[in-house]
Amino acid sequence: MNDEQALGLRLPSPIDEIEDERTRREGVRVLLKRDDLIHSEVSGNKWRKLKYNIEAARRRGARALLTFGGAYSNHIVATAVVGARLGFETIGVIRGEEHVPLNPHLQFAVSRGMRLSYLDRSTYREKTSEAVIDALREEFGNFYLIPEGGSNAEAVRGCAELAAEIDASVNVVMCAVGTGGTLAGLAGGLGADQSAIGVPVLKGGGFLEDDIVRLQEQVYGERVGSWRLVLDYHFGGYAKRPPELDAFIDDFEQRHGLRLDWVYEAKMMFALFDLIERDEFHRGSTIMAVISGSGGVPGA
Ligand SMILES: *Cc1c(COP(=O)(O)O)cnc(C)c1O
Numbered sequence: 001m002n003d004e005q006a007l008g009l010r011l012p013s014p015i016d017e018i019e020d021e022r023t024r025r026e027g028v029r030v031l032l033k034r035d036d037l038i039h040s041e042v043s044g045n046k047w048r049k050l051k052y053n054i055e056a057a058r059r060r061g062a063r064a065l066l067t068f069g070g071a072y073s074n075h076i077v078a079t080a081v082v083g084a085r086l087g088f089e090t091i092g093v094i095r096g097e098e099h100v101p102l103n104p105h106l107q108f109a110v111s112r113g114m115r116l117s118y119l120d121r122s123t124y125r126e127k128t129s130e131a132v133i134d135a136l137r138e139e140f141g142n143f144y145l146i147p148e149g150g151s152n153a154e155a156v157r158g159c160a161e162l163a164a165e166i167d168a169s170v171n172v173v174m175c176a177v178g179t180g181g182t183l184a185g186l187a188g189g190l191g192a193d194q195s196a197i198g199v200p201v202l203k204g205g206g207f208l209e210d211d212i213v214r215l216q217e218q219v220y221g222e223r224v225g226s227w228r229l230v231l232d233y234h235f236g237g238y239a240k241r242p243p244e245l246d247a248f249i250d251d252f253e254q255r256h257g258l259r260l261d262w263v264y265e266a267k268m269m270f271a272l273f274d275l276i277e278r279d280e281f282h283r284g285s286t287i288m289a290v291i292s293g294s295g296g297v298p299g300a
Contacts, residue, residue: 003054007085009047012165013038015288018256026276027283031170032258033290035162036265039081041108043293045175045182046078048162049155050146054086056154057144064089066136066143067150068127071096072105072239072263074293075150080109090114091140095124115140151181151211153218159185160219166288170194172281174272175290176201176264177229180208182292184215187225195226197275199268202238205231233271239263245270258291265291 004011016032023030035044057065065088069076076092083090092114094106101107106116117139119127126132133145146152159182166173173190174197177183183198190196200208206229213223235245241262249266253259260266272289281287 003051003086007039007042007047007082009038011038013044020255022273022276026279026281028276028281029286030272030276031286031288033162033166033173033288035290035292036261036294041081042078043074045159045162045290045292046075046150047082048158048185049075049150049181050078050082051158051161052154053144053146053150053152053158054082054088057088060144062088062142062144064091064140064143065146066091066093066140067146068093068095068124068148070094071099071103073149074105075148076109076114077105078150079146080112080114083114084112088144091117091143093117093119093124093127093136095119096121149179149181151179151184151215153215155181156185156188156215156219159183160189162186162290163189166190166194168193169286170288171285172197173288173290174199174268176268176292177205177208177212178202178264180212181215182290183227183229184212184219186290187212187227188216188220190225195228197271198227198229199233199271200229200231201234201264201267203234203236205229205234230271230275233267233274235267235270259294260291261294264293265289 014034014037018030038044038047065083067079071094080090092109094116098118163186168191172195175182177198177200187196216224235242245266248270249260260269
């Protein structure tokens with residue numbers, strides 16, 4: 001049994017079409033790539049990013065996976081679930097102080113056997129430094145290290161498989177951007193006539209452009225694919241949730257029966273409709289939106 005069977009993953013993920021007066025008026029098709037349906041507890045793109053990291057960890061004979069995240073990180077949850085199922089110990093290094101009782105994300109991770117450790121914010125910023133990593137090895141012994149959000153070269157390779165599930169009739173693919181690993185791989189895997197648009201969900205996301213280029217360089221040796229970021233849809237910053245965004249989520253749910261995750265996918269879908277109304281897409285275009293997760297806390 002391979003890992004995908006062991007985890008009971010639904011791959012390739014399904015594709016839905018949505019239609020309303022906005023798409024009809026502008027003459028575009030909008031498809032949803034339902035990576036949120038890959039697994040009930042693991043955000044779809046988090047699986048794609050973990051897949052080749054798990055293989056690398058096995059090759060190195062690692063028994064433990066150690067990774068980093070904020071207290072609401074879907075990647076922390078995904079690592080806990082995948083690690084438990086595939087026979088790894090897991091260690092989650094969390095930004096900031098411990099708050100008890102643990103929030104539902106962290107409680108869930110602990111319920112899957114993850115050990116948690118906390119770094120104050122200034123040390124957390126240094127988490128890629130040798131000094132911090134050596135201190136973690138001192139405390140936890142040998143582990144396979146996965147960076148924050150899971151985004152590294154292995155993740156880019158996994159996310160390129162998302163592009164391989166998208167056929168040539170799709171012209172533009174949109175995704176939300178946190179660390180940029182998903183966009184780096186998606187754009188790397190698309191066909192020559194296709195392009196990708198990333199929507200950073202944090203303020204001042206311009207630095208992500210460099211991060212994404214660096215990730216692509218690690219895998220492809222250079223910047224690849226036709227992609228760009230649109231920076232105006234962060235709604236005030238990471239995990240900021242103004243009433244306008246909630247109104248959009250309610251409206252979208254009423255029209256299409258899907259409640260969008262407010263941290264990521266709602267901002268991306270808002271951007272998609274805004275770009276449609278601004279005539280950014282040619283009539284007759286097919287636009288696909290990647291829905292990576294429901295954003296709900298597993299088990300809650
Ligand atoms: C992590 C996450 C993203 C962002 O992915 P990156 O590769 O970090 O840019 C988008 N949507 C959901 C639901 C996520 O959990």
